[in-house]
Amino acid sequence: MAYDYHAVHALDGTIGAIAERRANHLAVHRATAMAMVSASPGRVPEAAGILVANGDFEVRFSGPGEWLVLSEVHAPETLAAELGVRLGDAAFVIDQSHGRVALTLTGPDAARILANGVAVDLHADSFPVGRAANVLCHHISVNLARTSAQSFDLVVMRSFAEALVDDIKVMARSHDLSVDFATR
Structure with a gap:
């Protein structure tokens, strides 16, 4: 018996399309x-x-x-x-391509949003562009990298991706955040 397998992203069906991208945005990458x-x-x-x-x-x-x-x-x-x-x-x-998910948090409040769940000093002097570290975001282990003054990449195990996105949404309650799949 032959089976057809289709690649499904860990977050397919959990985040919907957005009407407009807000100042702070969490982009989920499909094929990294x-x-x-x-x-x-x-x-x-x-x-x-x-x-x-x-x-x-x-x-x-x-x-x-x-x-x-x-x-x-x-x-x-x-x-x-x-x-x-x-x-x-x-x-x-x-x-590790099929076992991890890459996300990018951008915007003027990106560091403040992450500071609500990450126990690392994210000030540009302490965590400059190009720096990466394995950290806990709440209870989830992520590889966090600063890619620009207002942008951070997070790489998480596939099975924790949905929980991480939910945690970031909660961390960003007081900030204007949109979430969608990346277009790059």
Whole structure:
């Protein structure tokens, strides 16, 4: 017996289309290729040197000797394959594309909204553009990265994506927030 499987986003059916984008906006990305890279023992500097973002992907700190790599250009299979070729035996590459969801919170109140649930100083001097960290947002583990003065990317495990979106909506009650799938 043959089965037809269709890729379904973790948040399909939970967020509806919006009439207009507000000043603060949470964009849910549909097709971001993601991979976790873990340096081989004793090869952290070598792996870090190879993992230089080249425009096709972004590299984010995830832990000592570990990076989260995201790409809007590559398909999940090609991202993992390219990283595997680049890194060779300097690191292990694990495709995370179907197990995680990427979100972007933008707007003048983005840091204030996140401050309601994240125990990290998000002031630009303490958490500048390009900085990433694994944090808890309420009870949910996320990889948080500042991508501009008023923009943060959050990467969460697929099974917690709906709860995270609901938490962010609650955190943004006193701010004007819209939520929709990203168009990029």
